[in-house]
Amino acid sequence: MDRDDTKLFVLDTNVLLHEPLAIYSFKEHDVIVPMTVLEELDTIKDRKRDVSRDARVAIRTLEDTLGGNITPEQLVHGVPLPVRPGHEDATGHLAVFPDHLIEFTIGSLTGDNNDNLILNTTLHLQQQHPDRDVVLVTKDINMRLKAKGVGIELVEDYRRDQIIDDVRFLTKGFHQFQGSFWKNVGNIETERLGRKTVHQLPLSEVDTDLLYVNQYLIDEESDFCGRVSKLDQDHVTFQDLNRERIMNAEAWGIRPKNVYQGMALQALLDPDIDMVILTGPAGCGKTLLAMASALELVVERNQYEKIIVTRNTPEIAESIGFLPGTEEEKMGPWLAAITDTLEVLHKHDVNPAGSLNYIMDKANIQLKSINFMRGRSIQNTIVLLDECQNLTASQLKTMITRMGEGTKLICCGNLAQIDSNYLTPVTSGLTYIVERFKNFDGSANIYLNGVVRSRLAEFAEEYL
Incomplete structure (x- = not known):
């Protein structure tokens, strides 16, 4: 895997337990799984815990990717990732690194635990591939700290399933308008659908572009409360709920x-x-x-x-x-x-x-x-x-x-x-x-x- 224009990602065991298909998450870049990680997965797969299923799925994924006809040299050098539905952009290579055969010396940690062996593997690859970015990917915060301390230049958390960078920006399910909603809108159409009252107004009249279906709408001053029922390029349609009505709702005696x-x-x-x-x-x-x-x-x-x-x-x-x-x-x-x-x-x-x-x-x-x-x-x-x-x-x-x-x-x-x-x-x-x-x-x-x-x-x- 001597492709200088791509990165080389070394995966920790917890990444594969968190997402068994993580090897397909690095697009055109190459992925290395240390032998120590395989040994840890083998130990975990037989435990009577929920995480054992994820270990077994990860092992099967690796086996399906590497196949049964490859040579030991191909296993170490890397094989192309096969095309997988939903992961068509994964075009890199996968390799297993025989860390148990390497005598780590320069800057290495003592090999008394598995984390140190994985860190030593990353250090070794960093020295062997000076023209490539070698990145250790782990969800263990302490391991990321140790990696930086031992001299590993690039360390990341696995963020494939992370959609936002700050939980403060997490969708709350409602949007609150400043002041009174009804005083700040003019061009609005109202329709009666059975027992429901539905309003439609241009998006230009709404002071936000972050609306989505089933989002609730409230304001600061009035009893206004609505729920978005439809969105298109120009208009938002919402059901009028009325705050007083929902405050008087009851379920099993609870209001x-x-x-x-x-x-x-x-x-x-x-x-x-x-x-x-x-x-x-x-x-x-x-x-x-x-x-x-x-x-x-x-x-x-x-x-x-x-x-x-x-x-x-x-x-x-x-x-x-x-x-x-x-x-x-x-x-x-x-x-x-x-x-x-x-x-x-x-x-x-x-x-x-x-x-x-x-x-x-x-x-x-x-x-x-x-x-x-x-x-x-x-x-x-x-x-x-x-x-x-x-x-x-x-x-x-x-x-x-x-x-x-x-x-x-x-x-x-x-x-x-x-x-x-x-x-x-x-x-x-x-x-x-x-x-x-x-x-x-x-x-x-x-x-x-x-x-x-x-x-x-x-x-x-x-x-x-």
Whole structure:
């Protein structure tokens, strides 16, 4: 791979675990996978954890790319990446570097751990290819720091699935106009469609070019509230919701405490929206609104047959087997937030415990491990996916593609509470789907601005 006009990317193991098809993400540039990475993937693939699947997919991808008829010399020198649908721009080469055969000396670290071996490999390649840019790609922040300290010139995070550079620019799902909306627009057409009132106005009258379908519109001074229903090159069409009306909406006895909760409740109860993404700080009401709406739609309105609640639990594959009881009982500790929410919804009942058991049975609420959701086709169900901030883009894609006809998916998450070692707010799968689905007319996203849990929680969210 002596092509001076292209870069040479050295991949760390965590990159292939984060995105098993990462070798196709570097366009015309060449990719090197150290032998140490293959050994780590081999160790991980047999673990009883969700990450083992990603390791197996990465290994199969490498095998399919390298093939079974290549010689050892070709393996080290590199083979062209085969054409893959969706990755037609990947025209570089893939090679496996035999780091266990190289005696690293100049500037190298001690070979007492795998990270050091990968760093030494990058240093060696940097010396062997002085005319090329040799880039180490890793999602391990500490490894990036060590790489710079040991003399590796180019080190990057894997950003193939990163859409925005700063989480402050993440789509919030609504746009707030300054002053009064009605006082600042003139050329507007109004039409009555059944029980809905729809307005159309030229885009030139709107002080933003960042509108998209199902985005909510509010202002600072009046009771105006709308939701974009159609966009073309010249006009925006939106449904008039009226702020007072959405503030008086109710689901399972719960009414919104602010306009953000009102918009969220309107989207949750709308049968035409297949996926609702709720983001926001701790205590803003994400889980409470999602659960109340799910119960309302299943029990009161009979629009769905059951509720499935699931979430990401990094250690669940190893620990769930040691917990007593059925799958639902094993999942109980991991989904305590859901049972806490049910208790809040029924705390004023004469017999709260009896009500809780009755509703669990009446609404057919199932607590499922995310590990066991693969391969399923879920029909006529409300699926509540909690703690989405800890999922990668590929994991969320796996979940979303399980949704069948008549199913509504509710994704909840707080980007300030990421537990994963390799995810940040800008690389979280939650951020990815918020941006990817903002132009899909079957989804809505709402950032619940404001903590309503308690004044203590509000103070902690703001000052800690």
